Amino acid sequence: MALKTPAEYVDSLRDLSIRAYVNGERIESVADHPSIAPHINTVAKTYELAHDPEHRDVMTAESHLTGERIHRYTHIFHSADDLVKKIQMLRLLGQVTGTCFQRCVGLDALNALYAITYEIDEKEGTTYHRRFCDYLTGVQRADLMLAGAMTDPKGHRAKRPSQQDDPDQFVRVVERRDDGVVIRGAKLHNTGGINSHEVLVMPGTGLSDEESDYAVACAVPANADGVLFIFGRQSNDNRKLEGGCDIGNPRFGVVGGEAMVVFDDVFVPNERVFMNGEAKYAGTMVNYFATWHRANYGGCKGGNADVLIGATAKMTKVLGTERNSVVRDKLTEMIHMNETTYASAIGASAMGYALPCGAYMVDPMMANTVKQNITRNVYQIGRLSHDLAGGFLATMPGEQSFDNPEIARFVEKYHQANPEYQTRERVKLGRYIENMTSVTTMVEAMHGAGSPQAQRIVMLGQADIDKKIEMAEQVIDGDDDVNGLPLPGKRQPAEVEG
Numbered sequence: 001m002a003l004k005t006p007a008e009y010v011d012s013l014r015d016l017s018i019r020a021y022v023n024g025e026r027i028e029s030v031a032d033h034p035s036i037a038p039h040i041n042t043v044a045k046t047y048e049l050a051h052d053p054e055h056r057d058v059m060t061a062e063s064h065l066t067g068e069r070i071h072r073y074t075h076i077f078h079s080a081d082d083l084v085k086k087i088q089m090l091r092l093l094g095q096v097t098g099t100c101f102q103r104c105v106g107l108d109a110l111n112a113l114y115a116i117t118y119e120i121d122e123k124e125g126t127t128y129h130r131r132f133c134d135y136l137t138g139v140q141r142a143d144l145m146l147a148g149a150m151t152d153p154k155g156h157r158a159k160r161p162s163q164q165d166d167p168d169q170f171v172r173v174v175e176r177r178d179d180g181v182v183i184r185g186a187k188l189h190n191t192g193g194i195n196s197h198e199v200l201v202m203p204g205t206g207l208s209d210e211e212s213d214y215a216v217a218c219a220v221p222a223n224a225d226g227v228l229f230i231f232g233r234q235s236n237d238n239r240k241l242e243g244g245c246d247i248g249n250p251r252f253g254v255v256g257g258e259a260m261v262v263f264d265d266v267f268v269p270n271e272r273v274f275m276n277g278e279a280k281y282a283g284t285m286v287n288y289f290a291t292w293h294r295a296n297y298g299g300c301k302g303g304n305a306d307v308l309i310g311a312t313a314k315m316t317k318v319l320g321t322e323r324n325s326v327v328r329d330k331l332t333e334m335i336h337m338n339e340t341t342y343a344s345a346i347g348a349s350a351m352g353y354a355l356p357c358g359a360y361m362v363d364p365m366m367a368n369t370v371k372q373n374i375t376r377n378v379y380q381i382g383r384l385s386h387d388l389a390g391g392f393l394a395t396m397p398g399e400q401s402f403d404n405p406e407i408a409r410f411v412e413k414y415h416q417a418n419p420e421y422q423t424r425e426r427v428k429l430g431r432y433i434e435n436m437t438s439v440t441t442m443v444e445a446m447h448g449a450g451s452p453q454a455q456r457i458v459m460l461g462q463a464d465i466d467k468k469i470e471m472a473e474q475v476i477d478g479d480d481d482v483n484g485l486p487l488p489g490k491r492q493p494a495e496v497e498g
């Protein structure tokens, strides 16, 4: 069956032996490095749950290419139900791991490639779609973990790719050969890239005809010659090296373990190239990817917030404040904000529609609204969590304090609140909240799937303000009575004339 086990996933990473750097040093094996291990565990959970009969419906799907049971993370959305199930899967995984499980970027990239290759072929007579479907069949059968790489370094933000002083600020084709292309550049903030089998490279922006070298989409094995991963730092990341509860989310880590991926003149054979110079399709592809991806946040952040709300609610019990009505109201507000974004993500999915290729797109207005709200609600939920948990979040002693007999009794005694709970339990909860509301986590909510302004541009474009003006005029000044019934209080023509 095309479903990897968690152990097979981890072993397959060992076999890949990629070129990766953590804190400036080349590492031997990503699968065995403590800085990366929690993020690998999180992905392993996505593999594990696909084998659980209880979650089969949301975690797996039937491949439209082979009819085989596959992981939903390699599936092409073919109905509104598929889109809804994706959001349900994300919420479930968020609830189980309390963090980012990294496979969504690759999933949305697969769908965007599926859609755009079809559309390019339709208009240009190319054969990318068949090629991509062959690739996809392999991905589904091997149940690969794919990273999605869209964000270029971008250099000077006011300049287009072709205007940059350094042309490598956007990934580009530097050589075209009969059997493939050579690409150069980098993609930043790559979620899960360092523990993926392959990286799906996509253009990061709309392109003009003169920028055709930047119009490249392809699949690059993580261990291809010239590919290297430089792991990013996160809030409190050295705590992973210490072990223990101070990590906050010890088994699953904080956010997705992002890396920059460098393509130092990487050869990509033709069978892995899905766009090669068709600049006018780059904008549509970015748009497809971003729209799907923005809806996700109502699911994954919904699940993460469930855990954070749970940790915060438990903290109120530890403090003895849980029965206070104001405290309960603050928890209610956290729930309200969380369910609002989840409902929008489900709504965006339920209102999905078929693209020309048959894949299903979420409702763009709602999807962008989800992400816009995430850039606020995640901060607001974190703020309320900080409020309810108290200053202890910022000042609590490290876990090692409990191991030093000279101070352990003071730490125990003076940090205990409700005696029904051990002080160490309070510290664990506090560390979880601290780490899951840290800069790294918040910034992910702010910029992941595009900065807030990117959503606002789409929302305004989708809103059709002129149509709304017409609606307002019709409602205020219109005279079309309901089924010819005179409206109460409306002056009749005779009265007006008379």
Ligand SMILES: Cc1cc2nc3c(=O)[nH]c(=O)nc-3n(C[C@H](O)[C@H](O)[C@H](O)COP(=O)(O)OP(=O)(O)OC[C@H]3O[C@@H](n4cnc5c(N)ncnc54)[C@H](O)[C@@H]3O)c2cc1C
Binding pocket: 105, 148, 149, 150, 151, 153, 154, 157, 158, 159, 187, 188, 189, 190, 191, 192, 255, 256, 258, 440, 443, 444, 447, 448, 449, 450, 451, 452, 453, 454
């Ligand atoms: C944790 C995390 C995970 C991520 N994972 C992935 C991933 O897996 N794959 C991937 O491809 N990307 C990923 N991203 C990248 C994400 O999509 C980008 O961070 C986002 O698109 C913003 O781009 P930027 O970070 O370069 O911000 P910038 O472009 O530097 O934006 C900073 C600010 O400048 C503004 N700005 C930018 N350009 C202009 C302009 N021309 N005029 C006026 N204002 C401007 C923006 O609106 C924003 O307010 C991730 C990001 C984070 C934080």
